Amino acid sequence: MPETLTNQWIVQKYGGTSLGKLLHTITGSIVPEYLTSYSVAVVCSARSSTSKSQGTTSLLLDAIRLATSSETDTVALDEVIDAIKKEHLQAAQDAIDTQTDAEILQDLQLAIKKDCEQLRSFLKATWTLGEISDRTQDKVLAVGETLSCRIVAGSLRGRGFPAQVVILDGIVQQAYGRDHRHLMREFKSHPAQFLQGLTQSIQQKLLQCEGTVPVITGFFGAMPDSLINSVGRGYSDLCAALCAVAMNAKELQIWKEVDGIFTADPRKIKSARLLATITSEEAAELTYYGSEVIHPLTIEQLDASAIPLRLKNVTNPAGSGTIIYPSRQSSTSSRGTTLDSKAILHTQVAPDFSTFMDAKSTFMTANGYYGEANYRRTPTAVTVKEGITVLNIRSNGMSRPQAFLASVGAILERHDITIDLISSSQQMLSLAVCCTKPERVKDATAEMSELGYTSIVECMSIVTVVGHKMRNMVGISGEIFNALASARVNIYLISQGASEINISFVVKAQDALLATEVIHTNVMRIPLHSEQENSFIKGPWLY
Structure with missing residues (x-):
């Protein structure tokens, strides 16, 4: 392997489907190229x-369900x-290669068998008890990332x-101790700060891998209220961001099977264009409102440490992808100084922060974010x-407006329903909510009937238009809604x-695609795919 002790760090995160289908590309060309x-x-x-629904994490969730619900036997488990x-x-x-690397293969297969049998013993003990704690669930789900890393x-x-496998399943307790109440209190008071406190423990683990490629589990330990409940299924992106902060990386790369971020979903809008860059605020908004871009907590960690994020395509490694520069400078005088700077500096050359900011400014200006052209x-x-x-x-008028709003919020909280959009007046409240369990919405609505008249409209979609310059665009709202009215x-x-x-x-779910096409074509000024093709056809034409 090339000498890398004085090189800057690049952290690369790979998704489950990429590792399942394109492992030879990842370990055979992408990683070796960067190691030079x-x-x-x-x-x-x-x-x-094939897909997340059939992946290891989904199977492990099925195993947890069987271990806590089956009362007869453990055959299905x-x-x-x-x-x-x-x-x-x-x-x-x-x-x-079974011929040239038989010993490596044998050791790997033994490790896989050991992990799976430990998992079996663990879940059978859970089956005996008939219940599982959040911390135990995290321990089970961590097996998926461990097997992948091996x-x-x-x-x-x-x-x-x-290469060396690095398992991060104990870093939360290493950083904050094992008192569950303390962990919950610390996390709820300031989630981003809580997560940043894990980087010191991650750094200590990674520095032990000197001279090897650390292969790190995307599952990073027993979080308060379980990692999936605390962070969601995007936890591996967040873990990669914490590793990038821990090692003061030059950049974080998230490798997917798409070229980057597009102006719209390219699977539905054929004329969608790849974006060379967007701001971190735009990326966070797109993620929250439907695009699988990056977890908002990931962006917050990178912003705080001034580390850029690049989205790349495993099937097109030569492509430039989409880069997301941090939107604000680090709160420290230079990147990484909140960690053990001496430990970091012996493994990499400290980056020139002013050079980084100059490169950011130049690139963002070229893409219309800064400068006189704007x-x-x-x-x-x-x-x-x-x-x-x-x-x-609609309130029955028996309570003051603020009490009415508070009562509705409390009911939704009890039923674990998240509000995506809200529009209100003193006596009327309209909420757009997303809930995978319709019965919760109906139960909440029944409870809210004591506050006034309630109604439910199902099968809807939220269409979100995002733009860094929209705050300065006079009349952009009218342009959007005029286009929708015309359609x-x-x-x-x-x-x-x-x-x-x-x-x-x-809008109605059946109108969401049409609304997207209208905005993409008439407001964003991107021609339809058919119009782009026709623009290359020279006349004269015969009709």
């Missing part, structure tokens, strides 16, 4: 051969664990690159969030975010 110039840390999600073991043993065999590290070793007068992107229900509550798209609720960089509205 950088120290590389690899963060892995749990493997998925054993079948799920056997399926996980079989899939990973086969993946190990596919990843490593295969990636084995594949790298088989190609001649020393030509990005149209929105940046449009996205859709599906599965929305609209709740309308006869009815709007049920309108909201503009406090950040003033997004305008969101609710």
Whole structure:
């Protein structure tokens, strides 16, 4: 492996489907290419051969369900664990040359079998008890990332690159202790600060991998109220960001199977264009309102440490992707000084912060964000969030407006329903909510009937228009709604975010695609795919 002790760090995160289908590309060309110039840390999600719904994490959730619900036997539980073991043993065999690297393969298969049998014993003990704690659930789900890392590290070793698996399942307790109440209190008081407090423990683990490629579990320990409940399924992106902060990385790269962030969903809008860059605020808004861009907590960690994020395509490594520069300077005088700077500096050359900021300014100016031209007068992107229900509550006038609002919020909190959009007056409240369990919405609505008249409108979608310059665009709202009116798209609720960089509205689910096309073509000024093709056809034409 090339000498990397004096190189800057690049942290690369790979998703489960990429690791399941394109492992040879990752360990055979992408990682080795970066190792010629950088120290590389690899963060892995749990493997998925086809999709998230059929991936390892989903199977582990099924195993947890069977361990806590089946009252007769553990046959179904054993079948799920056997399926996980079989899939990973086969993946190990596919990843490593059985003739030249037989010893590496044998060690890898033994480690996989050991992990799976420990998982079996653990879940059978859970089955005996009939219940599972949040911390125990985290311990089970962490097995998926551990198995994935073992295969990636084995594949790298088989190609001649020393690699070491780094398991982060104990860093929360290492940083904050084991008192659950203390953990919950610290996390709820300031989630971003709580997460930043984990970087010192991560740094200590990674510095022990000197001379090797650390292959890091994207699952990073037993969080208060479980990692999935606290952070969500995007936890591996957040873990990668924490690793980047811990090692003061030059940049964080998240590798997917798309070229980057587009002006709209390219699977639905053929004329969607790849964006060279967007701001971190725009990325956060797009993520919240439906686009699978990046977890908002991930962006917050990178912003605080002034580390850029680049989205790249595993199937097109040469592509430039989309880069998201941090929107504000680090609160410290230079990147990484909140950590053990001496420990970091012995493994990398300290980055020149002023050079970094100059590069950011130049690139953002070239793409219309800064400078005198400042030509990005149209929105940046449009996205859709599906599965929305609209709740309308008209107060019966028996309580003051603030008490009415507080009562509605308390009811939604009890039923674990999150509000996506809100529009209100003193006596009328309209809410757009997203809930995977419709019965919760109906129960909440029944309870709110004591406050006044309530109604439910189902099968709706939120369409969100995001743009860095929208706060300065006079008449942009009128342009959007005029375009929708021309297309006869009815709007049920309108909201503009406090950040003033997004305008969101609710339409029927069946109208969401049409609304997106209209905005993309008429407001963002991007021609339809058919119009782009026709523009290359020279006349004369015969009719």
